[in-house]
Amino acid sequence: MVYVIIKELSPSADEVIIVTSSLMKDMTSKTDMYRANAIRVLCQITDGTLLTQIERYLKQAIVDKNPVVASAALVSGIHLLQTNPEIVKRWSNEVQEAVQSRAALVQFHALALLHQIRQNDRLAVNKLVSSLTRGSVRSPLAQCLLIRYTSQVIRESASNTQTGDRPFYDFLEGCLRHKAEMVIFEAARAITELNGVTSRELTPAITVLQLFLSSTKPVLRFAAIRTLNKVAMTHPIAVTNCNIDMESLISDQNRSIATLAITTLLKTGNESSVDRLMKQITTFMSDIADEFKIVVIEAIRSLCLKFPLKHRSLMNFLSNILREEGGFEYKKAIVDSIVILIRDIPEAKESGLLHLCEFIEDCEFTYLSTQILHFLGIEGPKTSDPSKYIRYIYNRVHLENATVRAGAVSTLAKFGALVDSLKPRIFVLLRRCLFDTDDEVRDRATLYLNTLGADGAVEDMKEFLFGSLDIPLVNLERSLKNYEPSEESFDINSVPKEVKIQPLAEKKAPGKKPTGLGGPPPGPPSTIDAYEKLLSSIPEFANFGKLFKSSAPVELTEAETEYAVNVVKHIFDGHVVFQYNCTNTIPEQLLENVTVIVDASDAEEFAEVASKPLRSLPYDSPGQTFVAFEKPEGVPAVGKFSNMLRFIVKEVDPSTGEADDDGVEDEYQLEELEVVAADYMLKVGVSNFRNAWESMGPDCERVDEYDLGPRENLAEAVNAVINLLGMQPCEGTEVVPSNSRSHTCLLSGLYIGNVKVLVRLQFGIDGPKDVAMKLAVRSEDEAVS
Amino acid sequence: ESCPSIKNILLLDSEGNRVAVKYYSDEWPNNSVKEAFEKSLFTKTQKTNARTEDYVFNEVGGRVIPWIEPGRVSNEDLNTTEIAMFESHIIVYKFVQDLHFFVTGAENENELILVTVLQGFFDAVGLLLRGTVDKKEALENLDLILLCLDEIVDGGIILETDANVIAGKVASHSIDAAAPLSEQTISQALATAREHLARSLLK
Numbered sequence A: 001m002v003y004v005i006i007k008e009l010s011p012s013a014d015e016v017i018i019v020t021s022s023l024m025k026d027m028t029s030k031t032d033m034y035r036a037n038a039i040r041v042l043c044q045i046t047d048g049t050l051l052t053q054i055e056r057y058l059k060q061a062i063v064d065k066n067p068v069v070a071s072a073a074l075v076s077g078i079h080l081l082q083t084n085p086e087i088v089k090r091w092s093n094e095v096q097e098a099v100q101s102r103a104a105l106v107q108f109h110a111l112a113l114l115h116q117i118r119q120n121d122r123l124a125v126n127k128l129v130s131s132l133t134r135g136s137v138r139s140p141l142a143q144c145l146l147i148r149y150t151s152q153v154i155r156e157s158a159s160n161t162q163t164g165d166r167p168f169y170d171f172l173e174g175c176l177r178h179k180a181e182m183v184i185f186e187a188a189r190a191i192t193e194l195n196g197v198t199s200r201e202l203t204p205a206i207t208v209l210q211l212f213l214s215s216t217k218p219v220l221r222f223a224a225i226r227t228l229n230k231v232a233m234t235h236p237i238a239v240t241n242c243n244i245d246m247e248s249l250i251s252d253q254n255r256s257i258a259t260l261a262i263t264t265l266l267k268t269g270n271e272s273s274v275d276r277l278m279k280q281i282t283t284f285m286s287d288i289a290d291e292f293k294i295v296v297i298e299a300i301r302s303l304c305l306k307f308p309l310k311h312r313s314l315m316n317f318l319s320n321i322l323r324e325e326g327g328f329e330y331k332k333a334i335v336d337s338i339v340i341l342i343r344d345i346p347e348a349k350e351s352g353l354l355h356l357c358e359f360i361e362d363c364e365f366t367y368l369s370t371q372i373l374h375f376l377g378i379e380g381p382k383t384s385d386p387s388k389y390i391r392y393i394y395n396r397v398h399l400e401n402a403t404v405r406a407g408a409v410s411t412l413a414k415f416g417a418l419v420d421s422l423k424p425r426i427f428v429l430l431r432r433c434l435f436d437t438d439d440e441v442r443d444r445a446t447l448y449l450n451t452l453g454a455d456g457a458v459e460d461m462k463e464f465l466f467g468s469l470d471i472p473l474v475n476l477e478r479s480l481k482n483y484e485p486s487e488e489s490f491d492i493n494s495v496p497k498e499v500k501i502q503p504l505a506e507k508k509a510p511g512k513k514p515t516g517l518g519g520p521p522p523g524p525p526s527t528i529d530a531y532e533k534l535l536s537s538i539p540e541f542a543n544f545g546k547l548f549k550s551s552a553p554v555e556l557t558e559a560e561t562e563y564a565v566n567v568v569k570h571i572f573d574g575h576v577v578f579q580y581n582c583t584n585t586i587p588e589q590l591l592e593n594v595t596v597i598v599d600a601s602d603a604e605e606f607a608e609v610a611s612k613p614l615r616s617l618p619y620d621s622p623g624q625t626f627v628a629f630e631k632p633e634g635v636p637a638v639g640k641f642s643n644m645l646r647f648i649v650k651e652v653d654p655s656t657g658e659a660d661d662d663g664v665e666d667e668y669q670l671e672e673l674e675v676v677a678a679d680y681m682l683k684v685g686v687s688n689f690r691n692a693w694e695s696m697g698p699d700c701e702r703v704d705e706y707d708l709g710p711r712e713n714l715a716e717a718v719n720a721v722i723n724l725l726g727m728q729p730c731e732g733t734e735v736v737p738s739n740s741r742s743h744t745c746l747l748s749g750l751y752i753g754n755v756k757v758l759v760r761l762q763f764g765i766d767g768p769k770d771v772a773m774k775l776a777v778r779s780e781d782e783a784v785s
Numbered sequence B: 001e002s003c004p005s006i007k008n009i010l011l012l013d014s015e016g017n018r019v020a021v022k023y024y025s026d027e028w029p030n031n032s033v034k035e036a037f038e039k040s041l042f043t044k045t046q047k048t049n050a051r052t053e054d055y056v057f058n059e060v061g062g063r064v065i066p067w068i069e070p071g072r073v074s075n076e077d078l079n080t081t082e083i084a085m086f087e088s089h090i091i092v093y094k095f096v097q098d099l100h101f102f103v104t105g106a107e108n109e110n111e112l113i114l115v116t117v118l119q120g121f122f123d124a125v126g127l128l129l130r131g132t133v134d135k136k137e138a139l140e141n142l143d144l145i146l147l148c149l150d151e152i153v154d155g156g157i158i159l160e161t162d163a164n165v166i167a168g169k170v171a172s173h174s175i176d177a178a179a180p181l182s183e184q185t186i187s188q189a190l191a192t193a194r195e196h197l198a199r200s201l202l203k
Helices: A002-009 A017-027 A032-045 A048-062 A067-083 A085-089 A092-099 A104-118 A122-134 A140-156 A169-175 A181-192 A199-213 A218-234 A236-249 A255-268 A271-285 A290-306 A308-323 A328-344 A346-360 A366-382 A387-399 A402-418 A420-433 A439-453 A458-466 A473-482 A528-536 A539-544 A689-696 A714-725 B031-050 B111-128 B135-140 B142-152 B163-175 B184-201
Strands: A563-571 A575-584 A589-599 A607-612 A614-617 A623-630 A639-651 A664-675 A681-683 A701-710 A742-751 A755-765 A770-779 B006-013 B018-023 B056-060 B063-067 B082-086 B089-096 B099-105
Touching (some): A032 A067, A067 A085, A067 A092, A067 A104, A085 A104, A104 A122, A104 A140, A122 A140, A140 A181, A140 B111, A169 A181, A181 A218, A181 B111, A199 A218, A199 A236, A218 A236, A218 B082, A218 B111, A236 A255, A255 A290, A308 A328, A328 A346, A328 A366, A346 A387, A366 A387, A420 A439, A575 A589, A575 A614, A589 A664, A614 A623, A714 A755, B006 B031, B006 B111, B006 B142, B018 B031, B018 B135, B031 B082, B031 B089, B031 B099, B089 B111, B135 B142, B142 B163
Antiparallel strands (some): A589 A614, A589 A639, A607 A623, A701 A770, A742 A755, A755 A770, B006 B018, B006 B099, B056 B063, B082 B089
């Protein structure tokens, strides 16, 4: 008991000389229990110097005959490895001996410790695993450890999977027949988590897991269904055999098991089983808690996107559950799913919008109602018969609270603006809104009536009313606060479109990152919308037109250099903008007036148009500078650019954060940058390649054959070509089964000028690894092909 | 690819208050976080098993008693090990009388290993309390339970899973109540330490 107390209190070594000396006496005492516990306690409270003194005893203890003592010493070794690794590594001989011990748990602990000691040495681990897989392992825990190490070895061994089975796979498969359930399960799990596992390798593991599914113990069922769920994400076909067992699990008492069963079935189901599944899920949904329901909703959404033809039944299902009781998060998830389905499946639009309208008649969440109304305003006018929705929207104007009423008025106005035939009717309705009790509603109604009722300049009005605000809200708020009421009215154009970097508050909190740009994130790759916003906020680039494509960031410096720079290439119709994201990793320097000098002598078709320098680049906060080039419109020009970073460097005193006043101009060479054909290609997937191919017609088809020369394997060749073309692989054809001699890859993309392009590649690999490729291109424009 | 590790072992009573707990992970830095975790874990597992909404209250002879639907056996009767996922951990648990045993592991841990630990702890406690496993006995023999926890897992690594061995180790500890240390100052320190420990556990 004393030992527990001492461990609990854990004083530092120099405070308890007395305790440690008594404990050391205990370590050599006759009673084994005391020795074991004394070892454990000492190792927890000791530090390096004391450790060397007792090391001799510990080494003896590891090979002690009594398993309790040995285990204690080994486990303490595992803990000590974190703090004093060199000392523990000296014990490897004793630990190796302990691995051969007869006592089950000693072997387990010794194995764990030995692996930790040697884990950076791949060869040693390999040897360890091979010797033990052939030898005998006594405890199930040690067997589990061995399975884990084996899978690590398999993972790290070179990908020579062409030559038959992996090493040690037989061992894993043998473990599937072990006595202890935990070993069977660990082996099954390890097999399913192997890299690039084939269906043949998976089958025995899945059979075992299927047996677990029907066990009486909830833990086994849970473990099995969780593993099958993970497998279903990558190999849904392999799991289909278990569908029947999983369907019976839907009514399991344990709700986690039931939810996992449902989500797995949703992934493995095919089109015919969808209807049956939907019926079962409807009864199931009322039983489970909100958080599980959200998981199921997301699974249904991916299912619907996978089988767009089934949208009707799935949409009905979603709207039914929308009507039932549920919390805000849950209903929001359903609404989001319906919105995504409407956007991605055009046939579902009409029914989806109607479902949403019926929902807002009864919705208790203002946020959702306004969101749906806004969405209706965008999508409704585009449908074939927008007047259907007006009734629903107008009802909101009468029946709901002020926020929803205001939203409804805006939506009505949008309908009126975009659909001319409805304008007179909308005006009648809007006029009635003028008598509303809430000011916001009356204001909006008045605004819309006046602006839309006036003739002429209708286009500007629409942009004014319904276009998005391209000024960051933060700046608008700040300007409004600064505006003092005076003779001049507030000029919205005076609000700065760019976002200011907050001044670095280094004095207050050294090392704390500045709050930085309030707008789009600078460093990490953003979506194309963020880039658009960023570029359009810069006045020089605002008239380049619509952004066609932004590439991923390309590093221009090696890692760990003083200035880390990567570049993003933005392609417009007639221009190309290079955005250089720079990071200063030197704390003692502040860079100012950062520009990139681009030498375009190797790219004749490009002419530099504008360059936007970065005013200041303090330590560790990324910033951007831009250079814009003009290129011939519509032509996919290619070229090489060499870059040099030029700046004024000022020394910064790290303690005060003050920069010197005068700085020195300096230059820093960056790597070269290439603009290639793939930059002009957007990756756009096509769900049914065959249909799209047929509809393109053979007039704009070009076919060619290429010899790609020797390659490692087919997969590498396929990947290289995909990267070169920059197009999106469809229907999973980028995955090349190992050992195959030929492969067909289907790619689709959108070329600059909005031209759809489809490519069919056929690869064949010869004996000495020579790869030949046949390329067939179809697009809407022959020149592009 | 690491050793299977346990995050905590909890023994709670029928209202979710602590009887004996031991944490082996830094995810719960202070006591209030730990207690919040225990409380929420308890409410979640109570709901999924006892299913109180299925209980219909009937008036029988002037008293209101819960009526369990026929065919739905509650966990108390079957004494099986249940499993749940909670806050991205895996929890296996068992209820007996008015005590609730929980073992927590990481999300990707082998669930069956957690079950063996739970079973070892459960059976060892049964052996130590000589068959009567309820809250009163547990509190009276709190020292045995704490020793038991100490012998099963050391700093997250599993030491022993066989209930007989665990119970044997605990029993041999408590036989020799008089510590072999003969220093005067140690016994003084021991007294204050014991007070300290008792205070921190029952806080």
